[in-house]
Amino acid sequence: MTDTGAVQVPPVVAPAGSTDPAAPLVVLLHGRGSSEADIIGLARHLPTGAAYAAVRAPIPSGAGFAWFANRGIGRPVEESLTQTMSWFGAWLDGVAPPGRPVVLVGFSGGAAFAGGLVLSRPDRFAGAAILYGTLPFDAGVPVTPARLAGVPVLVAQGDTDTVIPRELLDRTWTYLVEESGARTVARRDPGGHGLTVETVAELHRWLSELSAGPRPADDVAGPPRS
Numbered sequence: 001m002t003d004t005g006a007v008q009v010p011p012v013v014a015p016a017g018s019t020d021p022a023a024p025l026v027v028l029l030h031g032r033g034s035s036e037a038d039i040i041g042l043a044r045h046l047p048t049g050a051a052y053a054a055v056r057a058p059i060p061s062g063a064g065f066a067w068f069a070n071r072g073i074g075r076p077v078e079e080s081l082t083q084t085m086s087w088f089g090a091w092l093d094g095v096a097p098p099g100r101p102v103v104l105v106g107f108s109g110g111a112a113f114a115g116g117l118v119l120s121r122p123d124r125f126a127g128a129a130i131l132y133g134t135l136p137f138d139a140g141v142p143v144t145p146a147r148l149a150g151v152p153v154l155v156a157q158g159d160t161d162t163v164i165p166r167e168l169l170d171r172t173w174t175y176l177v178e179e180s181g182a183r184t185v186a187r188r189d190p191g192g193h194g195l196t197v198e199t200v201a202e203l204h205r206w207l208s209e210l211s212a213g214p215r216p217a218d219d220v221a222g223p224p225r226s
Helices: 036-045 078-095 109-120 166-179 197-210
Strands: 013-017 025-029 051-055 059-061 064-066 102-107 127-131 152-158 183-189 219-221
Touching: 013 036, 025 036, 025 109, 036 051, 036 197, 051 078, 078 109, 102 109, 102 197, 109 127, 127 197, 152 166, 152 197, 166 183, 183 197
Parallel strands: 025 051, 025 102, 102 127, 127 152, 152 183, 183 219
Antiparallel strands: 013 051, 059 064
């Protein structure tokens, strides 16, 4: 392990869904202090037909693992993020050669990591879900206007999330909805830092529709109505 926590061995991966090596691959990225064993359960609530891979982050963190060293909540150390993205990319290129669609689904710290990956290589991914987390601003990742032009993105946040700094949540929302050029589906729900039933249902719809054609750009949803 280097001084920023990157490792040189393949990641631990929990698979689910299709075993067809040509099936679309949905990569599930857990939050800080968690593991692949926690997030793989999400696959049970998502569309059939895809292959799911929950990947363990490389850096030990508490009882679990993290995707990068932090200089504050939601603020990756640039060198650490660069190293772990390179490590992840080497694994991904081995399991998903060109032509196999890859979608990233990240929660909390995994959302920041997913954001870093898609911003670094927007042409590599068929979409990215940024759930209850921030993009990795000020960490050497491009966040220029139209950087994600045409890329399907789902962003979901909780109105009362007190884990991720509100400034970072708002900056992420503004960039993805107004500046990135992505085909963004955005929703805010009542609640804090945790997946809601409504957000999981939206994720299911969003993944299903990736193969059925685009939804309107910048589809912004507020709290669901009763």
